[in-house]
Amino acid sequence: xxxxxxRGLIAAALLGTAPAALMAQGFTPENPECIAPANPGGGxxxxxxxxxxxxxxxxxxxxxxxVVNLAGGGGGVAFAEVVNKRADDxxxxxxxxxxxxxxxxxxxxxxxxxxxxxxxGALGADYGVIAxxxxxxxxxxxxxxxMIKEDPTSVSIGGGSAVGGWDHLKVLIAAQEAGVxxxxxxxxxxxxxxxxxxxxxxxxxLQAFTGDLSESTGFVDSGDIRVLAVLAPERLxxxxxxxxxxxxxxxxxVGANWxxxxxxxxxxxxxxxxxxxxxxxxxxxxxWKAVMEQNGLAPLDLQGDEFESFVSESVSSITDLSKExxxxx
Amino acid sequence: MDTLxxxxxxxxxxxxxxxxxxxxxxxxxxxxxxxxxxxxPSNGVAILIPLAFTLGLGATPSLILLTSVYYGAMYGxxxxxxxxxxxxxxxxxxxxxxxxxxxxxxxAGEALALSGVASFVGAFFATWGLVFLAPQLxxxxxxxxxxxxxxxxxxxxxxxxxxxxxxxAKSAFAAALGLGLAMVGVDTQTGVPRFTFGExxxxxxxxxxxxxxxxxxxxxxxxxxxxxxxxxxxxxxxRLDIGRITPSLAMLKKCTPTMMRTTVLGFIAGVLPGAxxxxxxxxxxxMEKKLVDKDNTFGTGDPRGVAAPEAGNNAxxxxxxxxxxxxxxxxxxxxxxLLAVLLSLNITPGPLLFTQNPDVVWGLIAALFIxxxxxxxxxxxxxxxxxxxxxxxxxxxxxxxxxxxxxxxYGISGSSFDLMVMIAFGVAGWVLRKLDVPLxxxxxxxxxxxxxxxxxxxxxxxxxxxxxxxIGSWLTLGLWAVAIIGFVLPxxxxxxxxxxxxxxxxxxxxxxx
Numbered sequence: 001x002x003x004x005x006x007r008g009l010i011a012a013a014l015l016g017t018a019p020a021a022l023m024a025q026g027f028t029p030e031n032p033e034c035i036a037p038a039n040p041g042g043g044x045x046x047x048x049x050x051x052x053x054x055x056x057x058x059x060x061x062x063x064x065x066x067v068v069n070l071a072g073g074g075g076g077v078a079f080a081e082v083v084n085k086r087a088d089d090x091x092x093x094x095x096x097x098x099x100x101x102x103x104x105x106x107x108x109x110x111x112x113x114x115x116x117x118x119x120x121g122a123l124g125a126d127y128g129v130i131a132x133x134x135x136x137x138x139x140x141x142x143x144x145x146x147m148i149k150e151d152p153t154s155v156s157i158g159g160g161s162a163v164g165g166w167d168h169l170k171v172l173i174a175a176q177e178a179g180v181x182x183x184x185x186x187x188x189x190x191x192x193x194x195x196x197x198x199x200x201x202x203x204x205x206l207q208a209f210t211g212d213l214s215e216s217t218g219f220v221d222s223g224d225i226r227v228l229a230v231l232a233p234e235r236l237x238x239x240x241x242x243x244x245x246x247x248x249x250x251x252x253x254v255g256a257n258w259x260x261x262x263x264x265x266x267x268x269x270x271x272x273x274x275x276x277x278x279x280x281x282x283x284x285x286x287x288w289k290a291v292m293e294q295n296g297l298a299p300l301d302l303q304g305d306e307f308e309s310f311v312s313e314s315v316s317s318i319t320d321l322s323k324e325x326x327x328x329x
Numbered sequence: 330m331d332t333l334x335x336x337x338x339x340x341x342x343x344x345x346x347x348x349x350x351x352x353x354x355x356x357x358x359x360x361x362x363x364x365x366x367x368x369x370p371s372n373g374v375a376i377l378i379p380l381a382f383t384l385g386l387g388a389t390p391s392l393i394l395l396t397s398v399y400y401g402a403m404y405g406x407x408x409x410x411x412x413x414x415x416x417x418x419x420x421x422x423x424x425x426x427x428x429x430x431x432x433x434x435x436x437a438g439e440a441l442a443l444s445g446v447a448s449f450v451g452a453f454f455a456t457w458g459l460v461f462l463a464p465q466l467x468x469x470x471x472x473x474x475x476x477x478x479x480x481x482x483x484x485x486x487x488x489x490x491x492x493x494x495x496x497x498a499k500s501a502f503a504a505a506l507g508l509g510l511a512m513v514g515v516d517t518q519t520g521v522p523r524f525t526f527g528e529x530x531x532x533x534x535x536x537x538x539x540x541x542x543x544x545x546x547x548x549x550x551x552x553x554x555x556x557x558x559x560x561x562x563x564x565x566x567x568r569l570d571i572g573r574i575t576p577s578l579a580m581l582k583k584c585t586p587t588m589m590r591t592t593v594l595g596f597i598a599g600v601l602p603g604a605x606x607x608x609x610x611x612x613x614x615x616m617e618k619k620l621v622d623k624d625n626t627f628g629t630g631d632p633r634g635v636a637a638p639e640a641g642n643n644a645x646x647x648x649x650x651x652x653x654x655x656x657x658x659x660x661x662x663x664x665x666x667l668l669a670v671l672l673s674l675n676i677t678p679g680p681l682l683f684t685q686n687p688d689v690v691w692g693l694i695a696a697l698f699i700x701x702x703x704x705x706x707x708x709x710x711x712x713x714x715x716x717x718x719x720x721x722x723x724x725x726x727x728x729x730x731x732x733x734x735x736x737x738x739y740g741i742s743g744s745s746f747d748l749m750v751m752i753a754f755g756v757a758g759w760v761l762r763k764l765d766v767p768l769x770x771x772x773x774x775x776x777x778x779x780x781x782x783x784x785x786x787x788x789x790x791x792x793x794x795x796x797x798x799x800i801g802s803w804l805t806l807g808l809w810a811v812a813i814i815g816f817v818l819p820x821x822x823x824x825x826x827x828x829x830x831x832x833x834x835x836x837x838x839x840x841x842x
Binding site: 039040045046049068069070071072073074076077080081108109110153156162163164165187189190191192193195196198199200202203204205206217218219221222224294295327 | 371372374375378470471472473474475515516517518519520527529530531532533602652656657658659662665666669672677678679680681682743744746783787790791793
């Protein structure tokens with residue numbers, strides 16, 4: 001009566017006849033499974049469930065995607081499980097994001113590295129934002145950075161990740177580009193998730209917030225917070241197009257929380273091709289575009305080898321930054 | 330009354346055959362999941378998400394199904410607390426303290442029925458609170474900065490005294506042990522792992538569900554093993570008579586003020602995103618003990634000790650929906666899951682939810698009322714069925730408990746490491762019981778310790794190392810005052826009560842935990 005078993009039962013009961021796989025390829029997964037390396041409710045869980053549901057709707061997979069929550073170690077438990085126990089499982093994909101790359105870069109998955117798994121593809125990117133409360137006197141990003149330069153203790157910046165995590169690094173990237181001399185002095189306060197940090201921003205405990213755009217949309221719409229800058233290479237489309245980028249304010253900082261999948265390291269080439277193509281078709285579909293729009297995800301169209309080199313670059317740049325700020329030696 | 334008109338619209342949305350059937354199914358499944366140790370409301374909701382998706386349900390029906398499971402699980406958690414002394418989920422822990430002694434006195438039926446009524450009262454009034462106060466309550470949540478949260482958690486610990494043991498030193502030891510366990514894992518304020526011994530499974534800290542199931546359920550099994558075949562297994566073998574299965578009017582009357590007070594307390598704890606249902610049921614119990622426990626009957630099967638935490642934790646469940654709907658900030662693990670569901674249904678919770686998606690919000694609230702009444706109607710007649718669990722001989726019941734514990738924990742995390750941790754906790758629980766150390770403070774320390782520490786450090790960091798920030802606002806001063814009164818008063822009044830306590834001590838020591 002494990003969760004997976006129940007899900008299987010429910011799926012089996014409801015889908016007496018599985019839809020015929022439309023993929024004309026040598027490989028089709030019998031029991032497609034997605035590991036969300038966190039408890040239900042977080043971003044990885046969302047990635048698995050939403051992608052799994054849409055893949056099934058599009059008949060890219062022959063049956064319901066089983067979502068298994070394998071929480072622990074900030075994704076490290078799932079990573080180790082895939083590397084050590086399920087290295088040749090062709091039916092398995094695992095949700096990943098910038099947080100995965102950050103932890104790999106900081107050696108927070110003891111004994112594991114990014115080349116032990118196969119990187120399949122991205123599903124989009126959630127660009128970072130730096131925001132203040134609507135009644136704050138700070139009007140743009142350079143003004144906030146000026147305040148930090150003058151007196152780092154006067155600005156408390158809250159975010160949803162631990163110290164050294166992605167929300168923290170994003171603000172440090174911006175501070176570095178803005179010419180803050182010792183970024184270690186930037187006062188970052190860690191909260192359990194972006195929502196809690198925004199609440200504290202509204203309550204007046206914090207002066208600024210760093211997080212993902214999707215975490216802040218509800219508060220932007222209601223006018224409770226003002227986004228000073230989005231850390232994207234150019235302005236986003238649609239309803240977010242009036243948010244200025246950091247770059248156009250003279251601070252050349254880009255920080256995207258990408259979402260995507262990796263698979264086991266010894267996955268067969270046929271299975272690898274199958275999943276890369278499934279993710280590609282998913283990404284190109286109208287349904288997924290709608291999901292991206294709902295969730296504030298910006299385009300990031302990378303699959304297969306391209307995705308692998310993208311992850312590799314982001315790991316090495318995070319490694320450099322983490323060394324600079326003293327999180328790793 | 331705009332609000333009432335909207336609510337009427339909500340009922341129009343919720344009262345379709347499909348939605349009623351979904352609510353009924355959700356309530357039933359939720360009750361069962363809540364009652365099984367290990368499976369709590371958050372896992373219950375998570376398990377049913379694929380079902381909602383596969384059935385192709387729209388936003389409102391999905392939410393009705395999932396929130397019924399949520400409320401159902403909050404109801405169900407008490408069942409195993411009372412019958413087996415094993416909490417079905419974290420908030421139901423406090424119900425063990427008086428619920429199980431009642432069951433052992435042959436009043437299991439009464440305890441179950443009373444706690445059902447208390448759950449109903451808590452959830453019912455909390456839902457009304459959600460209807461009328463949600464926008465205003467959001468402002469309360471904004472008043473709580475890190476310093477205020479720290480004072481609130483400190484209050485919880487300072488009123489701990491006497492909650493579950495006659496020996497205060499042992500209570501303090503147990504709480505310290507829990508606080509120590511809460512330190513395990515990566516420290517979010519520095520990013521440095523503490524007490525993890527390089528073991529990646531420990532980076533996220535110890536899952537308190539694993540700790541609870543180990544400490545309560547497995548140690549129960551170990552105690553049974555130890556005493557098997559001897560007369561001593563009386564400690565695990567419950568009495569066979571069920572007693573009456575409806576609470577007497579006199580008892581309900583006696584418990585009414587308790588339920589009212591704890592509903593308010595629990596609701597407020599639920600509204601605060603950093604607090605949640607466990608804190609709600611705990612503060613409800615300890616405050617009520619301080620207020621009305623003149624004869625020291627709490628902990629020995631006092632019906633008020635059953636009503637208090639149940640009303641408190643169900644009110645907190647309703648309260649936790651306030652920040653989730655109005656701020657998009659989950660107040661508990663379960664609301665975090667619900668939040669994710671909302672997002673994947675193309676609904677952005679937040680300040681604008683009530684104006685942008687009124688049909689969803691009011692349909693959901695109407696469904697809560699319907700589900701709550703269903704749960705009461707379902708739970709009272711089922712009491713007779715539940716208590717039959719007590720008739721199962723321990724030699725059959727205990728292996729089942731062990732099995733459910735293992736399957737439940739493995740089902741949540743899919744990790745055999747957690748099973749080892751659970752066994753370790755089981756052994757520790759057995760040792761602690763032998764030493765007559767109460768188990769509840771251990772869990773409270775584990776559950777609340779991390780949040781308490783983190784909020785203190787956030788407050789001090791924001792104030793650049795100035796500790797006076799911890800008493801820097803009127804709200805913190807108020808909370809500290811309550812905490813200090815709650816801590817000091819029993820020491821002075823204690824002398825008077827001591828004599829009576831001594832008489833009760835022997836009886837109590839054999840019953841609590």
